Amino acid sequence: MKIDASQPLEYGTEENRNRIFGFWLFLGAEIALFATLFTVYFVLADRHASGPSGAEIFEITPVLLETFVLLTSSFTIGLAVHAMRLGLKKQMMIFMIITLLLGAGFLGIEIFEFFTYVHEGVTLSTSAFASSLFTLLGTHGAHVTFGLLWGTAILIQLKKYGLDHSTANKSFIFSLYWHFLDVVWIFIFSFVYLKGLM
Amino acid sequence: MKWDEFFVTGEPLIYGAMVSIVLVSLAILFGLTYYKKWGYLWREWLTTVDHKKIGVMYIICALIMLFRGGVDAIMMRAQTAAPDMKFLDGQHYNEVFTTHGVIMILFMAMPFIFGLMNVVVPLQIGARDVAFPKLNAISFWLFFAGAMLFNISFVIGGSPDAGWTAYFPLASIEFSPTVGNNYYSLALQISGIGTLLTGVNFIVTILKMRAKGMTLMRMPMFTWSVLITCVIIIFAFPVLTIALLLMMFDRIFGSQFFTMANGGMDMLWANLFWVWGHPEVYIVILPAFGIFSEIISAFSRKNLYGYSSMVASMVVISGLSFLVWAHHFYTMGQGAMVNGFFSITTMAIAVPTGVKIFNWLFTLHKGRISFTTPMLYSLAFIPIFTIGGVTGVMLAMASADYQYHNTMFLVAHFHYVLIPGAVFAVIAGFHYWFPKVFGFRLNEKLGKTAFWFIAISFNVTFFPLFFLGLMGMTRRTYTYSAETGFGPLNMLSMVGAIGLAIGFILLVYNIYWSTRYQPRDKTGDPWDARSLEWSTPSPVPVYNFAVAPEVKGRDAFWFSKKNNEPLSNEKITKIHMPSNTGKPFILGIAFFFLGFFLVFSWWIPSIIAGIAVLIILATMSFDRDHGYYIPVEEIVQTEQKLRGDTV
Amino acid sequence: MFVIFTLLLSGCSSLTVLNPKGPAARTLSDTIIFSILMMIGILVVVYVLYIFMLTKYRARKSNEGYEPPHEEGNKWLEILWTAIPIVIVAILSVVTVKTTVAVEKVPEGYENQKPLVIYASSSNWKWHFSYPEEGIETVNYVNIPTNRPIEFRLYSFGPITSFWIPQLHGQKYAMSDMVTKLNMVADEPGSMLGRNANFSGEGFAHMEFEALAMSPADYEEWVKDVKDTAPELTQDEFNKLLKTEHVGRMTFSTNHLEFSPPPEGHHHGGDSNGNEEHQGHKELHPDPATTEETEFDSESNVNPDEPLPTSPAEESSTHQHDGH
Known part of the structure; x- marks a missing residue:
């Protein structure tokens, strides 16, 4: 394994560089995936049949809270990577833990939001609009959930093996993933909630 | 659920299939135990991360699937060979043409291409393996899990029956209440994830792992075609992922995406399906173009004519492939202007395709053409595929398509594109690269006999269908009356189908015969070919290249032979290799069960299987195995043994 | 040969699609026959070139030592076989758009009648x-x-x-x-x-x-x-x-x-x-x-x-x- 000392730790080996490049490609596929979901949502957004429309069920408070929590977590994962670059393992882990906690908080509010909808009589099978809303939000939420599990696994590895080429690489890729989820959320916030409330 | 609902019952054909599946499985288990091959199977195949072996496994699966899809095809042709045939009933016929379509495209053509890609691409670019060998194994086992899941529907629960396009609302739970279409959505989903990962893997491999000196414009044409194909995969397959997800939600969780009530929209499925479906055609056709480019150049003993325009035309095709999907449903009533737009984009694809045809013809020009088996398939491709191409232009004309749509004319067209395009290509590639992997050529005489059977019978089978279409025979019709006058041409088509079957049986027999009797090839370069893969000994050792080659231009190996310059002057050093791992295989099994339980909506087992998937992924993440080194002495010994000389 | 083929196609009354009984189907039938003729033209060009290449440049005993030349391509030839298909596609596009618009509307000559x-x-x-x-x-x-x-x-x-x-x-x-x-x-x-x-x-x-x-x-x-x-x-x-x-x-x-x-x-x-x-x-x-x-x-x-x-x-x- 050739190690390139002039590069940051996470880019240090050829394998590491390939992984990061490969993950960017994977994010390209994820963009296509969410773009499809958004298209489906836009096509079906007005087809709420006898069920309520978006304007009738959306509430701005929990959504603003979700947005705030997720944006903050994106900031803290950035700090974690910054700490990693400085070689500060402990600080890095603290920032990662904060990120994951904020992620869990986001998920909690989202689950609460879903319960509210169901309580108001809107379920997956109410209308085409409801189906596409739940699927778009749910797919994002599932990504966050997977991120929580993945992030936890990386944290354990950091603790167990310390900060090396492998764990640094994984942490960095995880941060890319987390930022991506944040970007997707901004689109959801703008084009689902704000547009729906207007 | 009762057991008689769980297993498909009531059909003698299916009972026969069940018995034969059980017997074959028992025979395999017995054989493995008797010859003590379990360890060998596990060590050498199930746990392998070697791109060549993964490629071979893809191709074996593809050949088995070719047989399954071929049997479906013969049954369809037999049922329609004469008016009012009673061989299959309507339901059974619908299942047969659905599985024929799905299997041939997704579980035969794609894995065959992926198999050749796996075997050849790293060798062509002078790499030791793909960028992510373990991920490559995961891709294969996910494909395999999907393929098994799809095929098991034949005996457990019932096959999908709404066509390979699975149009809604026909494919909804209301009109297709069996679990068949659940199998469709889950099997395709699982293998689709594998395909997406393959796409990522090969882009990184090709962009990051090329030999020194191999710029993009010095890459062999097959590698170029694979690169472009993988870009298409990355943008097209997520659309399928979502479409299948929505289908699964509609069928299993009661969502309302494509339903007839509550605002559902059946046309949305058709759009999503074809936004993926049309690029999918190019995912199988572009690598085929790459294979033909390699073979035509090698057996004309000439470099490929118009290299840059070949690359450019593929890039243009890949871009246009995303802009033509609505030509699959001109008749949906979207108005003349929309149809006009899609007509023009579709016909525009003929331009870069035409460029390729002429470049191939001019590669032959002033060449010295030898008619080997792979070359015969490649040469037969040109005239036959051109018929497929020009009829494609005819279908692209929206107005005329109102008359061709859903008819046998369309069926004839896409078989004229996909069989010479994809099937001839993979068979040609199979014959061409076979000696690289196994160290001996397939028998030429048997190969050529099979070729003539296949090439002639193909035309006998499918040319009549153009006329049947113009006579008004619709596709997917399981029976017709004598007054229609469809009988004689369908009978002719049946005769052709039998010829095709004989051809494919000869092809498989050739593998058996050649394994036993063909002389071994010691040169590593039996065809006197041009690209880097032929510079290695055959069969290729696990590390591919004893020393990494260095490239100074296109057709590097050809010029190294001609100018008597070695591809590298470096000394042999120890080689780093990835370790084998059984986890991808186990992950495939977990995904299979996850899919199977979801098909039947068995929630608790589904959740358990889902957790198993996550646990396996976690253990893979915790893996700290960084591979092993092959020492110099071992490399030198291997090279001497394979080449029969000193290095 | 084209004439014979056209006669064969249109004369064969069993080809329902080419045996129209109304103006819309007649437009489509004419479009189809036009496109078939054009496509046959393309096929002939490809087939003639193909047969020429295969017969002239096949490996024989007599040309055993022949070493084919290295050819990168030819800019003008490549432009030629890009340009001609573009012209063909352009012609077909015009025909397609015209006929598609025509068959979506009430057939010509019948616009004044109440449908x-x-x-x-x-x-x-x-x-x-x-x-x-x-x-x-x-x-x-x-x-x-x-x-x-x-x-x-x-x-x-x-x-x-x-x-x-x-x-x-x-x-x-x-x-x-x-x-x-x-x-x-x-x-x-x-x-x-x-x-x-x-x-x-x-x-x-x-x-x-x-x-x-x-x-x-x-x-x-x-x-x-x-x-x-x-x-x-x-x-x-x-x-x-x-x-x-x-x-x-x-x-x-x-x-x-x-x-x-x-x-x-x-x-x-x-x-x-x-x-x-x-x-x-x-x-x-x-x-x-x-x-x-x-x-x-x-x-x-x-x-x-x-x-x-x-x-x-x-x-x-x-x-x-x-x-x-």
Whole structure:
């Protein structure tokens, strides 16, 4: 394994560089995936049949809270990577833990939001609009959930093996993933909630 | 659920299939135990991360699937060979043409291409393996899990029956209440994830792992075609992922995406399906173009004519492939202007395709053409595929398509594109690269006999269908009356189908015969070919290249032979290799069960299987195995043994 | 050779698609033959080059030592075989757009006539034809007057189907959430085969109907006959009929449009054709339609439980014989 000392730790080996490049490609596929979901949502957004429309069920408070929590977590994962670059393992882990906690908080509010909808009589099978809303939000939420599990696994590895080429690489890729989820959320916030409330 | 609902019952054909599946499985288990091959199977195949072996496994699966899809095809042709045939009933016929379509495209053509890609691409670019060998194994086992899941529907629960396009609302739970279409959505989903990962893997491999000196414009044409194909995969397959997800939600969780009530929209499925479906055609056709480019150049003993325009035309095709999907449903009533737009984009694809045809013809020009088996398939491709191409232009004309749509004319067209395009290509590639992997050529005489059977019978089978279409025979019709006058041409088509079957049986027999009797090839370069893969000994050792080659231009190996310059002057050093791992295989099994339980909506087992998937992924993440080194002495010994000389 | 081929194609009357009985199908048939000729031209060029290359440059004993030259390509040749296909595609594009626009509209020369509107809807594996103007309905056969524009409005009570009378026009989808339209004219009397072209399940193969073009006078007589003799179509009976998988021909003196309106104007239809207001036919043909509808509205309430008749099928076939 050739190690390139002039590069940051996470880019240090050829394998590491390939992984990061490969993950960017994977994010390209994820963009296509969410773009499809958004298209489906836009096509079906007005087809709420006898069920309520978006304007009738959306509430701005929990959504603003979700947005705030997720944006903050994106900031803290950035700090974690910054700490990693400085070689500060402990600080890095603290920032990662904060990120994951904020992620869990986001998920909690989202689950609460879903319960509210169901309580108001809107379920997956109410209308085409409801189906596409739940699927778009749910797919994002599932990504966050997977991120929580993945992030936890990386944290354990950091603790167990310390900060090396492998764990640094994984942490960095995880941060890319987390930022991506944040970007997707901004689109959801703008084009689902704000547009729906207007 | 009762057991008689769980297993498909009531059909003698299916009972026969069940018995034969059980017997074959028992025979395999017995054989493995008797010859003590379990360890060998596990060590050498199930746990392998070697791109060549993964490629071979893809191709074996593809050949088995070719047989399954071929049997479906013969049954369809037999049922329609004469008016009012009673061989299959309507339901059974619908299942047969659905599985024929799905299997041939997704579980035969794609894995065959992926198999050749796996075997050849790293060798062509002078790499030791793909960028992510373990991920490559995961891709294969996910494909395999999907393929098994799809095929098991034949005996457990019932096959999908709404066509390979699975149009809604026909494919909804209301009109297709069996679990068949659940199998469709889950099997395709699982293998689709594998395909997406393959796409990522090969882009990184090709962009990051090329030999020194191999710029993009010095890459062999097959590698170029694979690169472009993988870009298409990355943008097209997520659309399928979502479409299948929505289908699964509609069928299993009661969502309302494509339903007839509550605002559902059946046309949305058709759009999503074809936004993926049309690029999918190019995912199988572009690598085929790459294979033909390699073979035509090698057996004309000439470099490929118009290299840059070949690359450019593929890039243009890949871009246009995303802009033509609505030509699959001109008749949906979207108005003349929309149809006009899609007509023009579709016909525009003929331009870069035409460029390729002429470049191939001019590669032959002033060449010295030898008619080997792979070359015969490649040469037969040109005239036959051109018929497929020009009829494609005819279908692209929206107005005329109102008359061709859903008819046998369309069926004839896409078989004229996909069989010479994809099937001839993979068979040609199979014959061409076979000696690289196994160290001996397939028998030429048997190969050529099979070729003539296949090439002639193909035309006998499918040319009549153009006329049947113009006579008004619709596709997917399981029976017709004598007054229609469809009988004689369908009978002719049946005769052709039998010829095709004989051809494919000869092809498989050739593998058996050649394994036993063909002389071994010691040169590593039996065809006197041009690209880097032929510079290695055959069969290729696990590390591919004893020393990494260095490239100074296109057709590097050809010029190294001609100018008597070695591809590298470096000394042999120890080689780093990835370790084998059984986890991808186990992950495939977990995904299979996850899919199977979801098909039947068995929630608790589904959740358990889902957790198993996550646990396996976690253990893979915790893996700290960084591979092993092959020492110099071992490399030198291997090279001497394979080449029969000193290095 | 081209001439022979054209004669062969058009002379062969069994090629239904190339044997049109109306202006729309004639336009399509001409387009198809034009494109076939053009494609044969392309094939000839490719085949001649191909045969030339294979015969001239095959490996022989005599050229054993021959080493082919290294050729990168030729800029001008490559531009040539890019440019010529572009020209061909451009020509075909113009033809395509022109003919597509033409066949979507009422055929040329018939624009001034009031079109006869017929709703064709599919359920399971049968076709219902409702004549809003006449107030009658048929199943699995449709009679139309010659030399008058017919506007079929298509929709489905289930899976997507495709309405196709090859000798009159190409096909178009019938779907459950919108109405699509197909304009055509039959210019000679005669019986033609119509069918669903889009796979729609188990009984798809048998989903055929007869389209019978008859002179306007015969058509009027047939309509009058149906109104006088055929039974009414009640809502219950229609619902029963929808569930039935296959039936023979049926004829009714009222139609289902009143109690089961077509999905017009519910959703966007993709183009202006589909955007018509619900029950737009009333506005188009105010006089006969309104009277007709009030008439069978009251009638349909009189006899709600009429059993599923089998006789109308026979009746209608006798009418056809009269019509000839």
